[in-house]
Amino acid sequence: MMWFNIAKAQSFMPTQGTEIAKQVDNLYGFLLITSFIACVLVIGGMIYFVWKYRRKTPNDKTAYISHNTFLEFLWSFIPLVIFLAVFVWGWYIYHNMRAMPKNALEINVLGKQWAWEVEYKNGYKTVNEVVVPIGQDVKILLTSSDVIHSFFVPSFRIKQDAVPGRYTALWFRAEKLGDFHIFCTEYCGTSHSAMIGKLKVVSREDFDRYLEQGQEERNLPLAKKGEKLFAVKACASCHSVDSAAVKVGPSLFQKFGHEEEMDNGEKLKFDENYIRESILEPNKHIVKGFPKGVMPTFQGQLNENELSALVEYIKELK
Amino acid sequence: MATKSAHHGDNYINFEKGLWSWLTTVDHKRIGLMYMISVMFFFFVGGVMALLLRLELFAPNATANVGQVLKNGDVYNQVLTYHGAIMVFMVIVPGIPAILGNFFLPLHLGAKDVAFPKINLASWYCFMAGAALAVLTFFFNKIDTGWTFYTPYSIRTGTATVMMVLGAFIMGMSSVLTGLNFIVTVHKLRAPGMTMHRMPLFVWALYSTAILQMLATPVLAITLLLLAAEKLFGVGIFDPALGGDPVLFQHFFWFYSHPAVYIMIIPAMGVVSELITTFSRKVIFGYTAIAYSSLGIAAVSFFVWGHHMFVSGQSETAGIIFSFLTMLVGVPTAIKMFNWVATLYKGSISFDSPMLFALGFLFLFAIGGVTGIMLATLPIDVHFHDTYFVVAHFHYVMVGGTLMALMGGFYYWFPKMFGKMFNENLARLSFVFIFIGFNVTFFPQFILGAMGMPRRYFDYIPAYETLNKVSTVGSWLILTGFLFGLYAIVQGIRKGPKASMNPWNSKTLEWQTSSPPPHDNFAVEPIVTAGPYEYR
Ligand code: HEM
Numbered sequence: 026m027m028w029f030n031i032a033k034a035q036s037f038m039p040t041q042g043t044e045i046a047k048q049v050d051n052l053y054g055f056l057l058i059t060s061f062i063a064c065v066l067v068i069g070g071m072i073y074f075v076w077k078y079r080r081k082t083p084n085d086k087t088a089y090i091s092h093n094t095f096l097e098f099l100w101s102f103i104p105l106v107i108f109l110a111v112f113v114w115g116w117y118i119y120h121n122m123r124a125m126p127k128n129a130l131e132i133n134v135l136g137k138q139w140a141w142e143v144e145y146k147n148g149y150k151t152v153n154e155v156v157v158p159i160g161q162d163v164k165i166l167l168t169s170s171d172v173i174h175s176f177f178v179p180s181f182r183i184k185q186d187a188v189p190g191r192y193t194a195l196w197f198r199a200e201k202l203g204d205f206h207i208f209c210t211e212y213c214g215t216s217h218s219a220m221i222g223k224l225k226v227v228s229r230e231d232f233d234r235y236l237e238q239g240q241e242e243r244n245l246p247l248a249k250k251g252e253k254l255f256a257v258k259a260c261a262s263c264h265s266v267d268s269a270a271v272k273v274g275p276s277l278f279q280k281f282g283h284e285e286e287m288d289n290g291e292k293l294k295f296d297e298n299y300i301r302e303s304i305l306e307p308n309k310h311i312v313k314g315f316p317k318g319v320m321p322t323f324q325g326q327l328n329e330n331e332l333s334a335l336v337e338y339i340k341e342l343k
Numbered sequence: 344m345a346t347k348s349a350h351h352g353d354n355y356i357n358f359e360k361g362l363w364s365w366l367t368t369v370d371h372k373r374i375g376l377m378y379m380i381s382v383m384f385f386f387f388v389g390g391v392m393a394l395l396l397r398l399e400l401f402a403p404n405a406t407a408n409v410g411q412v413l414k415n416g417d418v419y420n421q422v423l424t425y426h427g428a429i430m431v432f433m434v435i436v437p438g439i440p441a442i443l444g445n446f447f448l449p450l451h452l453g454a455k456d457v458a459f460p461k462i463n464l465a466s467w468y469c470f471m472a473g474a475a476l477a478v479l480t481f482f483f484n485k486i487d488t489g490w491t492f493y494t495p496y497s498i499r500t501g502t503a504t505v506m507m508v509l510g511a512f513i514m515g516m517s518s519v520l521t522g523l524n525f526i527v528t529v530h531k532l533r534a535p536g537m538t539m540h541r542m543p544l545f546v547w548a549l550y551s552t553a554i555l556q557m558l559a560t561p562v563l564a565i566t567l568l569l570l571a572a573e574k575l576f577g578v579g580i581f582d583p584a585l586g587g588d589p590v591l592f593q594h595f596f597w598f599y600s601h602p603a604v605y606i607m608i609i610p611a612m613g614v615v616s617e618l619i620t621t622f623s624r625k626v627i628f629g630y631t632a633i634a635y636s637s638l639g640i641a642a643v644s645f646f647v648w649g650h651h652m653f654v655s656g657q658s659e660t661a662g663i664i665f666s667f668l669t670m671l672v673g674v675p676t677a678i679k680m681f682n683w684v685a686t687l688y689k690g691s692i693s694f695d696s697p698m699l700f701a702l703g704f705l706f707l708f709a710i711g712g713v714t715g716i717m718l719a720t721l722p723i724d725v726h727f728h729d730t731y732f733v734v735a736h737f738h739y740v741m742v743g744g745t746l747m748a749l750m751g752g753f754y755y756w757f758p759k760m761f762g763k764m765f766n767e768n769l770a771r772l773s774f775v776f777i778f779i780g781f782n783v784t785f786f787p788q789f790i791l792g793a794m795g796m797p798r799r800y801f802d803y804i805p806a807y808e809t810l811n812k813v814s815t816v817g818s819w820l821i822l823t824g825f826l827f828g829l830y831a832i833v834q835g836i837r838k839g840p841k842a843s844m845n846p847w848n849s850k851t852l853e854w855q856t857s858s859p860p861p862h863d864n865f866a867v868e869p870i871v872t873a874g875p876y877e878y879r
């Protein structure tokens with residue numbers, strides 16, 4: 026058993042944030058040890074033989090051993106038994122991983138290029154941040170608005186693809202407070218490797234307060250609401266707002282009221298209508314030096330009130 | 344003037360002269376060499392891209408340093424796609440069958456040529472045309488889908504997917520033609536006395552591979568055509584926006600591509616079988632087990648594609664069945680490993696460079712194999728899927744396995760192919776660098792994967808920095824090794840001492856003719872009276 030613990034400690038797996046993580050690591054620890062033994066047998070045997078039987082004279086006599094039925098049976102049968110045992114053990118854990126608990130707290134997560142949009146039951150929305158209470162079953166309902174993404178929390182040992190046009194789900198019960206990484210593991214283009222979110226495990230009270238705070242945000246002043254939306258709709262992943270630095274798209278910092286040169290040489294005034302048009306029909310006018318077709322349209326995804334909030338926010342970036 | 348008989352001093356290289364005689368040749372040996380040159384060229388291109396990828400990953404982009412070669416995600420993703428696609432479709436899949444198989448299958452069987460020499464030439468032209476089409480996309484409209492072309496990303500991204508896919512389609516035709524040719528050759532052209540059970544194991548491996556190529560490749564072809572149709576005409580098979588199913592593409596794709604990984608590895612296993620017996624000067628242990636396990640692996644490999652899709656949203660039941668079947672493929676693979684090690688027992692083992700590569704194969708393939716079992720285990724794969732663990736695993740199998748075997752086989756048959764010897768010390772040096780460099784490059788990636796670093800990332804969080812640095816340094820060691828190897832080969836061809844007919848004292852037929860062989864392979868048709876490895 027000591028070996029077993031050593032193997033687990035050396036397995037380099039991230040913190041065990043859930044009970045399932047422990048189960049997975051146990052099986053992995055077992056596999057590490059068996060694999061290690063298998064490699065020692067095969068590689069060790071090989072090294073021993075090549076050394077012991079290295080060529081000594083140019084005309085060495087060698088043994089003529091063409092087969093050995095008993096040995097061959099043994100080394101087919103033993104791996105088979107081990108593989109089947111591992112398979113059954115794996116099946117058991119996988120079943121625990123996939124059987125959705127009843128009465129779980131449900132959170133909807135939408136993958137899109139290149140952010141995770143999170144929505145709670147009460148309508149509160151955030152981006153790239155999932156907050157959950159400790160010790161409760163949580164079910165994440167996944168989908169995607171463009172291409173396939175995959176929701177991966179290494180510390181919880183869970184992963185599930187977010188597929189456009191259907192829902193998939195996964196569940197977990199967090200057992201450690203703290204922040205954990207969410208990675209996208211299904212390749213999804215330009216900023217795939219920046220599609221990183223945070224899974225925050227907090228106490229029950231903090232969680233309730235968090236949701237309440239979300240409710241209050243609905244009564245914010247217009248520009249503040251815009252700021253929020255700017256983050257939630259992941260505009261921030263492509264546009265900088267606090268410096269002239271260019272990300273994927275043009276910076277929006279201190280732009281309002283100035284003129285902008287388009288790729289056809291035309292100059293347009295950066296005003297309310299220009300902002301509105303850029304959100305709804307991003308490919309109509311392309312700023313000089315940027316490629317066409319990168320920014321998706323938000324037509325149908327924002328209501329008039331939200332549009333005004335965004336305009337107000339961008340206006341105030343001075 | 345060349346007459347059709349092999350007279351004194353004539354060999355397949357000087358039999359006819361001029362570039363044109365090569366481009367129109369139907370001699371399987373010449374075609375094998377033409378494949379060799381093409382594959383080495385593509386390997387060079389794919390290799391340079393690999394070095395660039397590793398350079399980019401030297402450090403996270405937050406720190407300013409060498410780790411900023413490919414500047415932004417798009418360029419990295421494109422280079423990644425070409426690296427993967429070139430290495431898979433133009434190096435590892437054709438590698439052993441097209442180079443060594445073409446050259447040695449007829450020689451192994453005691454035949455004059457393959458069954459359909461003209462089709463053989465046509466398949467080289469298919470390969471070149473497909474490869475050219477695919478590589479040319481790089482110069483006007485780069486693709487960035489990854490070599491797997493997953494939908495709906497591949498449908499949406501505004502790049503040359505259709506052209507690339509067409510290239511892969513044409514290369515697939517080349518693969519089918521070669522497979523067909525090999526199957527008929529094995530059945531029809533064996534020398535008198537050469538029963539199926541007296542064929543060298545390399546031939547058995549090529550035969551199993553050929554069956555796979557014939558059955559699996561058309562599925563890829565159809566899938567790629569559907570993808571092209573979807574992209575051009577929006578037919579709505581894979582795109583959810585048109586009512587299609589994006590996961591369907593993955594089913595189709597892996598239905599080909601899983602067998603394809605065996606198309607890549609079974610020939611390597613065949614080469615290794617030859618090397619191990621020859622350099623231990625001992626009959627192979629368990630000939631029948633090795634021969635039939637190739638066929639067994641080929642058969643089962645059609646039913647395990649779903650292990651690439653454990654987290655794709657396929658049903659729990661499907662996942663369980665695929666995991667079970669995958670475990671079953673592990674058994675014949677394990678059998679082969681034990682047989683090779685048992686062959687060494689009481690042998691007379693020499694450490695010539697081909698043997699070093701074979702032993703390197705056993706070492707690396709053992710690690711590739713056990714990590715394969717880990718990935719076949721459902722809940723563990725949920726954590727490892729699409730992380731660097733997978734990157735490490737497939738490099739251990741494909742590079743550590745197939746490429747090691749390809750190089751071992753290449754050095755082994757070098758004297759026969761060119762009639763010259765290479766510099767043994769250089770070849771050994773090359774092996775040492777490649778072997779050490781390989782482990783330094785890819786072993787840390789198992790750990791990175793366990794820690795959770797996803798694959799196809801052009802940037803990463805600082806926690807992964809140290810191991811990525813180690814890995815990048817390893818890639819420079821591999822480069823050094825290949826440069827030594829290249830030098831050994833070029834030097835050997837130009838200035839190597841003349842090789843004898845059978846420098847390794849091997850028993851198989853190809854060594855019973857002159858080096859290099861005459862145009863017709865054998866001056867007198869050989870008659871076979873015993874198995875291929877009668878070392879007594
Ligand atoms: C010097 C040796 C090599 C190095 C340093 C290297 C490095 C890399 C790197 C850094 C990646 C990107 C991994 C990711 O982000 O997912 C990669 C992917 C890949 N490599 Fe290699 N590689 C090497 C040789 C090869 C060879 C010989 C093959 C042939 C089979 C190969 C096949 C692949 C494939 C199929 C991918 C996946 C591409 C994808 O994810 O779309 N590599 N390699």
Ligand SMILES: [Cu+2]
Nearest residue numbers: 174209213220
């Ligand atoms: Cu993604």
